[in-house]
Amino acid sequence: MLGEYPIRGRGAAEISASVERAVAAGELGPGQLLPPLRELASRLGVNPNTVAAAYRILRERGVIETDGRRGSRVRHKPATTGREEIGVDVPEGVRDMAAGNPDPALLPSLAAVFAHAADREPVLYGDVPVEPELARLALAELGAGGVPAGPIAVTSGSLDAIERVLAAHLKPGDAVAVEDPGWGGLLDLVPALGLRTLSVALDDDGPLPDQVDRALGAGARALVVTDRAQNPTGAALSSARARALRSVIRRHPATLLIEDDHGHGIVDLPLHPLAGVTRHWAFVRSAAKAYGPDLRLAVLTGDEVTLDRVRGRQRLGPGWVSRITQRAVARLWADGAVDPTAVAAAYGRRRGALIEALARRGVTAYGRSGLNVWIPVPDETAAVARLLHAGWAVAPGARFRMSAPPGIRVTVSTLTEAETEPLADAIATAVRPAPVRSYV
Numbered sequence: 001m002l003g004e005y006p007i008r009g010r011g012a013a014e015i016s017a018s019v020e021r022a023v024a025a026g027e028l029g030p031g032q033l034l035p036p037l038r039e040l041a042s043r044l045g046v047n048p049n050t051v052a053a054a055y056r057i058l059r060e061r062g063v064i065e066t067d068g069r070r071g072s073r074v075r076h077k078p079a080t081t082g083r084e085e086i087g088v089d090v091p092e093g094v095r096d097m098a099a100g101n102p103d104p105a106l107l108p109s110l111a112a113v114f115a116h117a118a119d120r121e122p123v124l125y126g127d128v129p130v131e132p133e134l135a136r137l138a139l140a141e142l143g144a145g146g147v148p149a150g151p152i153a154v155t156s157g158s159l160d161a162i163e164r165v166l167a168a169h170l171k172p173g174d175a176v177a178v179e180d181p182g183w184g185g186l187l188d189l190v191p192a193l194g195l196r197t198l199s200v201a202l203d204d205d206g207p208l209p210d211q212v213d214r215a216l217g218a219g220a221r222a223l224v225v226t227d228r229a230q231n232p233t234g235a236a237l238s239s240a241r242a243r244a245l246r247s248v249i250r251r252h253p254a255t256l257l258i259e260d261d262h263g264h265g266i267v268d269l270p271l272h273p274l275a276g277v278t279r280h281w282a283f284v285r286s287a288a289k290a291y292g293p294d295l296r297l298a299v300l301t302g303d304e305v306t307l308d309r310v311r312g313r314q315r316l317g318p319g320w321v322s323r324i325t326q327r328a329v330a331r332l333w334a335d336g337a338v339d340p341t342a343v344a345a346a347y348g349r350r351r352g353a354l355i356e357a358l359a360r361r362g363v364t365a366y367g368r369s370g371l372n373v374w375i376p377v378p379d380e381t382a383a384v385a386r387l388l389h390a391g392w393a394v395a396p397g398a399r400f401r402m403s404a405p406p407g408i409r410v411t412v413s414t415l416t417e418a419e420t421e422p423l424a425d426a427i428a429t430a431v432r433p434a435p436v437r438s439y440v
Contacts, residue, residue, distance in 0.1 A: 007035075010046055012053035019054070020063050023074055034064060034072045060191050090393040095419070098395040100231070102266065102371060103413040106346060107292050108337035110328065117327035129311070129320035130154050134330040138285070138299040141333075145271040147283050151307040153300045153314065154321045158262050158286040159185050161300045161310075162224065163193065165282040168309035169256045170195055170221055177215035177223040179207055181374065181401040183231045183260075186224060199402045202233065204368045205241040213248045222256035223249065227271055229263025229289070229370025232400045232409035234351065236263070236369040242272035250277045256306075257281040262298075265290025267369045268344035280306050287329050289371070290338050297321060297329055347371060350412040350420075357424035363431060371413045377431045380406040386430035392423060 007022075009015035022028040034040070037055070041048040055072055058064040066072045090096045135152045143149060155161040166176065172194030178186055180199035190197045198215040200207045200223075207225055216223065225245070228236040237245075249255060257278045261271065266289045275281045282302035287295050300310065314320070332338070351367040358365045358375070367373035377383040380396045387394050387408075397407035408427075415423070 007040060007044070009044065009054070010050075012050050012057060015040075015044070015046075015051060015054035016057040016063075019058055023063055028074050030074055032074045034074070036071060057196075060196050062188065062191050091388075094388060094391050094393050095423075096393045097410045097412070097415070097423070098393045100371065100395070100409075100411050101293065101413060102289050103346070106338075106343050106413075107290075108332060110292060110295075110332075113328040113331040113335075113337070114324065116331055117324045120327065123323040125319075127323070129314070129323075131323050131326035131330055133334070134299070134326045137330055137333045138301075142283065142285070142299075142301060145273065147271075147273045147301065148276045148281075150283075150301040150303060151311075153307055153311050154326055155284075155298050155300055155310075155314070156296045156318070156321055157288060158260055158284050158298045159189060160296075161282070161284040161298050162186065162258055162260065163189055164310045164313060165256070165258055165300075165302070165306060166190075166193060166195065166222060168306055168313065169280060174221040175215075175219055177212065177220035179224070179226060179230065179235075181232055181397060181404045181407065183226070184399040187400070187402065197402060199404070201404065202230070202235050204233075204235050204366060206230070206235050206237040207241075207245065209241070209244040209248045212245060213251075216248070216252040216255055220255070222258060224258045224260065225274060227259050227261045227263070227273065228267045228269055231262075231370065232372050232395070232397070232407075233374040234367035234370045234372055236267065236269045237272045237274075239270075239272050242274060246274055246277050249274060253278050255280075259283045260286075262286040262289055263370055265338050265340050266343050266347060266371070268341055268348070269369055275302075279303065282306055282310075287332075290340070290343065291329065291332055295325060295329060297325055344369075347413060350415045353417065353420045354410065354412055354415060354424060357420050358427060361424055361428035363424075363428050367412070371411055373410045373412055374407055375410065375427060375431065376405055376407045378406065380408060383408055383427075383430045387426055390426040390430065392426050 007015060008018045037048045037051045041051045059066060062075060064072050065075050130152055138152055175196040175198050176190050177198045177200050179202050198218060198220045200211045200215050202208060249257060255278050257274060259274060264285050275283050280303050282300060284298050284300050286298040351373055354373050355365045355367055365373050365375045380398060384394060384396045395409040
């Protein structure tokens, strides 16, 4: 099965490192099967639980993937390849409902605000890294939403902020509790930092309290929660769920709590933050979904120690995020360039129309807020392939899940009224089991 390459090691870390070295050297190729647990354990003279732990490490690091009884095999994409690469090429003539982008028609024009931002004194080395007006506006809005007061930093988007916060507190091998299904970028980032993922199931109101309690009790050093417009399910923290989660997290005060509010500006649901119940916390608010992904800007606040570490490390790298971009975003905020109520209503109509159309066809779908609808399916691969054949490209759930059941994500940001019923028909057909064929 493995040719001439022998897997070596006595402990889980040694065995996993041996496999990872072979993958890096090309001695174990993409798609190659690894030995069954008991077979490899017998060959190495170790307990099968040791091999199981090694395979778990390799899965968490994105080196291998496991498909039930079909066994474990080397991933076709390396660990540094993002989950967005898992999917299908969209041929000409196929409607792309997989990309996850906001509707360009609902994004504000950036020309005037950047012209205004550039027509100022140039920022030089040694100047303050955060635009004062942006900080003032951010602090006011965060405070109005119930986020505790704290220092402000600006990062190149939400994932940049989360990476910096995790790196400020955690060391390789530490565990991070993450939503499952959840944001593929985060699910890639955690193992890329040498950290372990512990999955937390969720429903429309956010992470389930007992699941969070289990993960933190199992040793998770950090917890990442999406407050609104959760990707891919559209979940949003309700007031009751936030209270329950704060009660759970309060019992684990050493937890690093990170909240992602990338849905700010595109949802009309109130914010129910969790921050303030642990010693170390961070709250991230991105401008991407409401104002444009290419702005690459997020505002970060948190406790003094966390922000001091993040800003210190940032100074040793990029130094700061362009103050011209910061000025432009501040102007967008100050001018009310986006009407959150109108934008949320537009996305809400599109989500609601598809969910209702699917319900009439007996298909359950989820999407409380944001840009996407999540649809559980019995067979992801078959559903994606059938929809592609019918002229619709959707995102396979493998991009977003670890232990969660299969599903597909449909981005409804540009879905038109005329497309809703045909898409619902195609999805209903695609998720049904294939007919049994017999020659008897």
